[in-house]
Amino acid sequence: MPDSQRIIPVNIEDQMKSAYIDYSMSVIVSRALPDVRDGLKPVHRRVLFGMDELSLSFRSAHKKSARIVGEVLGKYHPHGDSSVYDTMVRMAQDWSLRYPLVDGQGNFGSMDGDSPAAMRYTEARLQRISDEILGDLDKDTVDFQLNFDDTLKEPTVLPTKIPNLLVNGASGIAVGMATNMMPHNLTEVVDGIIATVDKPEITIDELMQFIKAPDFPTGGIIYGVDGVREAFHTGRGRVVLRGRAEIKVDDNDRESIIISEIPFQVNKAVLVAKIAELANEGKITGISDVRDESDRDGLRIVIEIKRDAMASIVLSYLYKYTPLQTSYGVNNVALVGGRPMTLNLKDMVEEFITFRLEVIQRRTRYELNKALARAHILIGLLVALDYLDEVIALIRASSTPDDAREGLMNGDFIDDKDAFWAKFKDLVEEAQTEELVVLPGKVLSEQQARAILEMRLQKLTGLELDKIREEYAEIRELIDSLRAILESETLQRNIVKEELTEVKQRYGDERRSEISLDTADISITDMIPDEDVVVTISKLGYIKRTPVDEYRTQTRGGRGSRGSKTRNEDFVEHLFIASNHNYLLLFTEQGRCHWLRIYEIPEASKQSAGRVIQNILALPKEDKIRAYISVADLTDEEFLNEHSIIFATKKGVVKKTSLEAYSRPRSNGINAITINDGDQLIEARLTNGSSHVFLATRKGQAIHFEESTVRNMGRTAAGVRGITLNGEDDEVVGMVTLDHELDADKTILVVSEQGMGKRSDWSEYRITNRGGKGVRTMQVTDKTGMLVSLKAVSDDDDLMITNRSGIVIRMSMDNLRVMGRSTQGVRLIKLEKKDAIADVAVVRIEEDEEGEEE
Structure with missing residues (x-):
């Protein structure tokens, strides 16, 4: 075929449209938006999974950040190392995440915007709360997918017990859409989820009695609930947050403003510089000095007031002209079933409950199959122990292991098969699964026969025989319990509540951000x-x-x-x-x-x-x-x-x-x-x-x-x-x-x-x-x-x-x-x-x- 005929003409508009849509969906699904289930973007999920693969739990020693970044880059995230390291750093900063997921050791930056030390100098491991996010990962609770080079598998979502999307929030800019989700208090969120489990028809206003407003890691005061209520109802709204400031008078009757908390994501050094700039330019009068006295014990910014000025008026101008008062546009966009959706408060709670129910079902099914497999083996052992002399004789008479296995499967050691089936039929049928089945005409399955052949001689003692019988009795109870869970949604919902209650008792804390019912646009005259x-x-x-x-x-x-x-x-x-x-x-x-x-x-x-x-x-x-x-x-x-x-x-x-x-x-x-x-x-x-x-x-x-x-x-x-x-x-x-x-x-x-x-x-x-x-x-x-x-x-x-x-x-x-x-x-x-x-x-x-x- 001539080369000229191998050229396929394509309309450039169609090609550009198709390429841009592919790129857009890649950014939306694989980079910028969090999954509603675990509240994580792919890079966050890969960092946590990579650290889990390195066995970096909170019980283990810290490991070099460069080692962690290399693990994630080489196996799961084929992008720049800075994207992985910056992600891990942010998950370790207690002023960035309400509940940090990584325990960092070394210089991980500061509220002043200082960069963290290079990855070769810092070390990290998972926080204890991350165990709740990664737990049950090995119990077939979530789907896995191939990594970028199809050599390994990575989870599509993490089976978290923590409602991470609500408690830590998320932000990101995709193509044609963006998300900006606020963090909330874990105790309040858990109470709200439990209330929704008990009452699925709960309204958003009723839900707000539990989840009152966002709760920011740096504290502050939320002014006005109208924007919060709108965000909870529609998924879009405006939250106004002020830093916490106190007016103090010294022994010389000089007033000063002490700032102990600043709004979320506000750079402290930039805030101090802005205040000094406005004072020097005369836009805010009455300030004689600004000092940053923050130390390891906490944040402290001191603003000294001139004698002829009022601190309350200066503070009002600080709220008006500096980031000491900041508004956050709430835009709750997350991936639901792989598609971006705007979610209200109840939507997010219901999606998390649905996900937890799915995880519990898959985990229970996995544990049931595992219990049935063990019961299947134990039944084979009980059969062998009941015909112990005959089984030993059969094995000794067999020329090869394969002959012995076939003899055991065929029941050559049984003289009266009718009596055998009368005694063991129910047991044999009970523990069968699709993978573990006794073939027609056989007495034992291949797995049971292998287990009998591999049984150690010490199992033949009377004490060991009793242990096998006790284990089988316990596993029978476990199987009944697991089947009851799979058949009852009520039991599944109770498990959701029990696990969340444990999470609340272990990690729950008090609110950091105070809620003020006053309007955020409070005028200076009100003060x-x-x-x-x-x-x-x-x-x-x-x-x-x-x-x-x-x-x-x-x-x-x-x-x-x-x-x-x-x-x-x-x-x-x-x-x-x-x-x-x-x-x-x-x-x-x-x-x-x-x-x-x-x-x-x-x-x-x-x-x-x-x-x-x-x-x-x-x-x-x-x-x-x-x-x-x-x-x-x-x-x-x-x-x-x-x-x-x-x-x-x-x-x-x-x-x-x-x-x-x-x-x-x-x-x-x-x-x-x-x-x-x-x-x-x-x-x-x-x-x-x-x-x-x-x-x-x-x-x-x-x-x-x-x-x-x-x-x-x-x-x-x-x-x-x-x-x-x-x-x-x-x-x-x-x-x-x-x-x-x-x-x-x-x-x-x-x-x-x-x-x-x-x-x-x-x-x-x-x-x-x-x-x-x-x-x-x-x-x-x-x-x-x-x-x-x-x-x-x-x-x-x-x-x-x-x-x-x-x-x-x-x-x-x-x-x-x-x-x-x-x-x-x-x-x-x-x-x-x-x-x-x-x-x-x-x-x-x-x-x-x-x-x-x-």
């Missing part, structure tokens, strides 16, 4: 107490928060107590009360808006200067905070749409914009209002649409107009005129917004530079048109000084007055009576020479707070 704090911002931009109870209530006219320590020429410019959980909208004098949660502000004592706000916000050095709004929630659409923000500038301009425009925080802030040259933002207030607006100027004028006279504008609008100023040196010092229903008890408070102040009913300020000059609110003189503040107060409020030297006095408003608008007012605070009032803030009186005078 911060919802308490009111005093927030202060100095003129040079230092910000802090302080517990309210650090400030003492004093009577009007006292000299006050030292508040913030400020730098030279610095003083507290803003002081207000807010809850830790509130959102703080910060507005700068250049019209920018920034967001901050109150708990993100560094906590400090009343005497502390605080921290530069530029280090917290993306704020230019030339800009500074001029106004604030505290909002409980920026996600409530109804609240956002019903409220607006009114702005006021130093030059008397006002603008109103919907709160919704400021509800989407950005790290670098946004433009809140366009500020004209020479102007500055001085105030921003939250309104509900029916508010009244009050503006006061430095020269003692005040205007009162309704909010409705200012139309809503966009974020970048400049606004409209709110009040007409009296000259170039005049400016607006404050804005107040009041509502008839909500603020009926409020009064208008004005304070001058020299410590004078008064309260007036806001009805005394007549409503005028927006943009007018307003009415006089205080007679400005050298004694009073210029107006510095306009506030709305009630009898239930306290007043905090801060002067330029940092002195703070707190006084109750019920000590200051309401006066007419035209009066001069009274002295609120005594000032030292060349001192002046810098800021005034309104504080809600605490119910349990008592007055105190210094």
